[in-house]
Amino acid sequence: MTRSGEFDWISRHLAPLASEDSFGLKDDAALLAVPAGARLCITQDAILEGVHFLRSDPSETVARKALLVNISDCIAKGATPYAYSLALGMPDHWQDSDMAAFAKGLQQEQQEFGLKLTGGDTYRSPDRLNVSVTMLGLLTDGTPYVSRLGANSGDILCVSGTIGDAAIGLKVALGEIKTKHDGHFLQAYQVPLPPKGFEQVTALASASMDISDGLLGDARKLAVASDIAIDIDRAAIPLSPQTTLLVEMDANHWETVLSGGDDYQCLFALAPQKLAQARSIAAKIDVSFAEIGQITEKSSQSVSLTMDGVPVSGERESFSHF
Numbered sequence: 001m002t003r004s005g006e007f008d009w010i011s012r013h014l015a016p017l018a019s020e021d022s023f024g025l026k027d028d029a030a031l032l033a034v035p036a037g038a039r040l041c042i043t044q045d046a047i048l049e050g051v052h053f054l055r056s057d058p059s060e061t062v063a064r065k066a067l068l069v070n071i072s073d074c075i076a077k078g079a080t081p082y083a084y085s086l087a088l089g090m091p092d093h094w095q096d097s098d099m100a101a102f103a104k105g106l107q108q109e110q111q112e113f114g115l116k117l118t119g120g121d122t123y124r125s126p127d128r129l130n131v132s133v134t135m136l137g138l139l140t141d142g143t144p145y146v147s148r149l150g151a152n153s154g155d156i157l158c159v160s161g162t163i164g165d166a167a168i169g170l171k172v173a174l175g176e177i178k179t180k181h182d183g184h185f186l187q188a189y190q191v192p193l194p195p196k197g198f199e200q201v202t203a204l205a206s207a208s209m210d211i212s213d214g215l216l217g218d219a220r221k222l223a224v225a226s227d228i229a230i231d232i233d234r235a236a237i238p239l240s241p242q243t244t245l246l247v248e249m250d251a252n253h254w255e256t257v258l259s260g261g262d263d264y265q266c267l268f269a270l271a272p273q274k275l276a277q278a279r280s281i282a283a284k285i286d287v288s289f290a291e292i293g294q295i296t297e298k299s300s301q302s303v304s305l306t307m308d309g310v311p312v313s314g315e316r317e318s319f320s321h322f
Ligand SMILES: Nc1ncnc2c1ncn2[C@@H]1O[C@H](COP(=O)(O)OP(=O)(O)OP(=O)(O)O)[C@@H](O)[C@H]1O
Pocket: 045, 212, 213
């Protein structure tokens, strides 16, 4: 296998993915037009080999994951993923086939979410692949931006999709556990699928965020940011059939499910009077969400996060880099 240079990589693999606003990636920057009255939501998440994905993960799924972890942020904020720029630290061990597979992964999610590539940067990262994406989400005229700061007492805590599959998938990938559904879990880890179109639902929320570090830890972040108390009903947490089977066999897996992270689903607070509308939109776009907890005013007695009425201990409730 041969290895082409940086400019060949850009012109062969990236230029076909770029929009007309990017001058075929032959210029220094891009000029992005936005519909009149629209606002842009800007988010950035980077993924690094050995930290967010494994060297054994295919280049194609790494590219998809780099986009998906940013797409989930846009969706959680009520914004429609629109365009992105890509900073890629390319490792010395990459071959042409890796470049082609990576570009194919980008193309797949671009097509799925109607995204355009505006440009980026490519540099040498001798030992390991490093991918950073800055994503712009479009908030059309009148669409609110939904922060994590606005949850109110009386809101219902909700979560989209299912929780825990990706964190179990990491354990499978590391050979720490063996399950009957290894393929399902590995897929959830390598290609976490945020709820497509769900920005129409999160736009109704009083607060919203994506779950990257783990359900409990991220619920606490939401509680702290909104200065409210959250009680989670563990039995209401939506699990896939595969995860349900696993925790039934061994309840120790709950810890991974609740605090392992990598879910990239939306965690949001909904006023009860918005529930029917949210349910109707979710049904139309065929995305599920579950009501998993109550939000109450914080008092001097209450702590910010409980599960089934019991305070959640701060340690091991979420992934932490440091
Ligand atoms: N290096 C940085 N420079 C500027 N702002 C940063 C930097 N790192 C994080 N932030 C900002 O801090 C806030 C929290 O970011 P953080 O990455 O901790 O959370 P997150 O993106 O919600 O979670 P995750 O990264 O797990 O998806 C965001 O507003 C982010 O833009």
